[in-house]
Amino acid sequence: MANSSAVEELIARSNRLGADPRNTNYAGGNTSAKGHDTDPVTGEPVELMWVKGSGGDLGTLTERGLAVLRLDRLRALSGVYPGVEREDEMVAAFDYALHGKGGAAPSIDTAMHGLVEAVHVDHLHPDSGIALATAADGPELTRAIFGEKVVWVPWRRPGWQLGQDIAEIKRTHPEAIGTVLGGHGITAWGETSDDCERNSRWIIETAAEHITAHGRPDPFGAVLDGYEALPERERRAKAAALAPVLRGLASTDKRQVGHFTDGPEVLEFLARAEHPRLAELGTSCPDHFLRTKVKPLVLDLPATASVGESARRLAELHAQYREDYAAYYRRHATADSPPMRGADPAIVLIPGVGMFSYGGDKQTARVAGEFYVNAINVMRGAEALSTYSPIDEREKFRIEYWALEEAKLRRRPAPKPLATKVALVTGAASGIGKATAARLARDGAVVVLADLDEAKAREAAAEIGSPDVAVGVGTDVTDEDAVAAAVDAAVLAFGGLDVVVNNAGLSLSKPLLETTAADWDLQHDVMAKGSFLVSKAAAKVLVEQGLGGDIVYIVSKNGVFAGPNNVAYSAAKADQAHQVRLLAAELGGHAIRVNGVNPDGVVRGSGIFAGGWGAQRAKVYGVAEEDLGEFYAQRTLLKREVLPEHVANAVFALLGGDLSHTTGLHVPVDAGVAAAFLR
Template identity: 75%
Template sequence: MGAVQDLIARSNRLGADKRNTNFAGGNTSAKGTETDPVTGEPVELLWVKGSGGDLGTLTEAGLAVLRLDRMRAMVGTYPGVDAEDAMVGRFDYCLHGRGGAAPSIDTAMHGLVDAAHVDHLHPDSGIAFATAADGPALTKECFGDRVVWVDWRRPGFQLGLDIAAIKAANPQAIGCILGGHGITAWGDTSEACEANSLEIIRGCEAFIAERGKADPFGKRIAEPLPEQARAERAAALAPVIRGLASHDKRQVGHFTDDAVVLDFLASERMPELAALGTSCPDHFLRTKVRPMVLDLPPTAPLADTIARLQELHTAYREDYAAYYQRFASADSPAMRGADPAIVLVPGVGMFSFGPDKKTARVAGEFYVNAINVMRGAEAISTYAPIDEAEKFRIEYWDLEEAKLQRLPAPKPLAGRIALVTGAAGGIGKATAERLAAEGACVVIADLDLAKAQATAAEIGNADTAVGIACNVTDEADVTAAINAAALAFGGVDLIVNNAGLSLSKPLLETTAADWDLQHDVMAKGSFLVSREAARLMVAQRMGGDIVYIASKNSVFAGPNNIAYSATKADQAHQVRLLAAELGEHGIRVNGINPDGVVRGSGIFAGGWGAERAAVYGVKEEKLGEYYAGRTLLKKEVLPSSVADAVYALVGPDLGLTTGVHLPVDSGNPQGFLR
């Protein structure tokens, strides 16, 4: 298994450096001999990265394993380019053993080229040569006869035959540049193949650096806003743009204002180059045929900018529909969403979108790749991507459609963005965990930043959860939290007002400071969070959910609890008021009245448990048991019980429910709503 281990190590090294290939871009392979377990005879095999994997994180499970004798036999039965799709299906009949990844469209390139090791990569510098108007001449000038030019051909069996023939006709060559696409290199050993790949990539880089124009995008015509102003503008625009990009299907957003992006957006040639679109299939499949570009300066009034974005979005959708109609045939897949995947805002940055955060982020990374490609091609020549007809053939390729159809069904909250306050522990943490498990992106907001970040890290990586500090009693902090959600994921769809605390005292011992503290955190805090979230949701035009974690005490007149119970009653009425006010915007507002949530509760651990135990005359460690014993169902209420109720309210089954309070108390008649 040395060949496999060498292949994985080589793939991981190449994929770890973004100069070599984009995320999930390209594929690598190795050929070798093993003993056939059926015949006991040696059999030649091909190990090749399967469809959809990423080189940087490739493992053996991500390899497709095929018999070379059966794959080579396909050459004699190949009916021509009109049967490319059928040829991919035949790879399944060449598989060796059980398991492994599905063979990709590039498998023929690896199997038919007469070399023990083959790399097909998408380096920005290599694609710059591949998309240069005089790419063949530049390739010759840069590499002599060590690297051969191959005219654009859609990936498939014929391309594999072409490259195999070119390798046979050019024994001195170490690889080739594929017009409009990328590079392919080969070698007799894994080390030689990797060295040849890097020679091509670094050769292209050096040629562009030494020979390229200093200002391939032309002069700078608009400087970006200062960092803080840029972030504020981006946060204000993110939900608006996300709402536009979600016209056909709910999307999650990603924002970047990297120097590469800002430099491109500041250049005079940006609109012209952006209109040409991307070229490498990996790029435009994720970024769409071209981005939507705002044509106003970043200092334009916000209202004017929003109005212009709406106009541009309408025009973009019409243009995309026309693109589809120009090239679609009777048997083409139905038109997919016509919304942009990339939106460029000069002076501010780039917004990218996808059905989940990872897809949105990767789409943005691919457009950064495309910017690098355009810069390189324009530095040494003229950027000349493949034409739209070819782009359409790949975007609406039956094989691409089949890949999309094989994707697992999205989780119920996929594409939803949740912000939970007081989420570093107890009910808040359990709620954030449940929402993330159901597919939502979650923002963990808590007074303690370290705990918020630790909770987010427990839930997942930054594509799933982020932790932020937020004092819900402070208007500026609340605004910053909502802005952080907008910059992290594109907006907010779901708010859980959970932040809280409690002091259990009789009336005569309750101070004004006790009263103010509890009302500031829960009544004022949930008001501020709801107000700023509603402001964003209205701008986003995608509806939303606001859930208040109130309490049984919002309706129950219990002893020694005036401040806490009064503020919970305040929260309960906020639910009714906001449900009535926000319904016209599709925003639902509901409440949950838990009771007796002792285990894992920050409130109870902070002294509230001891105080309530004293009121009821039980030991503190028996308080949960005491609460359960007084219920109708005789079961303890856990933080996860409340989280389940939140999901029930915001999930797919109660879409017409607003203004309700849902008891989660194991059946407590004192908390019955009347």
């Protein structure tokens, strides 16, 4: 088989299998194909293997994600295999078998693919397959369901020896199309790509059909009185109320981003009598507990418990969880174990409400939650047919603190300066707000873009990135309930809140005698009252989290400079300017910093100017509207036009870490307006 054909078929098969969560979890499993190409040195044919590299995802796999190895050299490594106790050394030895530039880094499962005498091999983590792999009588179930076509492999940590074990099964069971790997997943093979995929799907579907046909209808036990799912509005309100407390607890060792789900699998699991026992047993598949930790934290109160009662109990359970995790580490750590990475839970389960999951970014947090849903499905299948019996604690520790996993963590790029920060930006659909949201996201924050125009807020968020990076919400900052809903949306999207940028604003440029009371009220409602309401709602979350935080006001040079025909706008900006000082004084004890940015003359991209403000100001100054930006530039000391990005840069400067001891400051971004110098 030629290079292009083998790779094309492998990518297509991988993408099809990885697109369906019933087949494998995100970034879980690996696939391979063997074929021939020409050695560029000798010009002779050489047998190669293309296999998904370390850390890749089957559903989105491309050729760049494949490791490429010479099969003869890979199999020749059997001659230097030092045994199970030193098999981790074989991963480094894979480098000697790479072909050309080698492609992606080979994973620990490379041996499983290279040693098996089949052209195509799939290794997957389907819920139905892992249900059998974690059942107490998994070997017997495998034999009863599949006969001789699928062979049980006792638990063994991924590595060279597991590859040899599977290769031996393939040699000694010519009728077999694959295996169930105890505690782990499945492997299947075929002489063509279609055969391999067909065999993988047959194993997965046959296991699922058997569980449905022969499993108990209530594998999680009877419904617990008071633990049933709350009505949607009530449970999401409770989730939003608990989110800041939970994020503070989960960030005791290191700040985390959160994800919330109230999917039916989670709610049904938590409503049943067996969920405490099963949760305590933890997950089994290595891909699962590497992301979910060895077990979750489970609130042992009914759904009817109040927010206050739940929060107090969660604090107690969290303290116990940390003690238990540290004891788990001490029980199994050896002299060469990596240091303990942190004792906080990655998964928190709240009966009647749902699941919070945590990680160093939104995607990691979301995927951790998805993996625990996988684990729930596995427990359901195992309990339906048998008894859930995951691998023992020592083996879990050996995976969690595996030197190879530690090396993978160390290869990650250094975090960006705003990594793990959750930001809410108002007036974010255009101009300064949009530029600020984009800058914060570029530097690692996850961002909620709030705007009166919800459609435009969503469009702006989509321009910045996926929902793992930015989301848009509709918000009227003059409405206290709408502001509360926006803050709730932020904590449910990303687990909490760290940064608030009060940017929403508008202006009507009129002389005093033409300014109506309605003009005055509108501008003060949006800017003075609006920023007050947003700061108040956000400060409640920041205080409850106990992680500090930042509130930044986008004020104006008009907050300190008196100009003509602008009384309502400038007075509202002066109100905002003093809010900065007042809140800095009040919130400093909670490590919450409050600062302001004073822009001037931001014409291009500005929503305010586009709404008629530019034409009004141009009329005041006697210039054409299209020349207003240049007019503002020429009256500055630096003779430079101010753009939305320049204001966003100032916001980042306040948040990026170098001004960690600064609060109550106003930063001018006006290219130099002497009359607006702070005194």
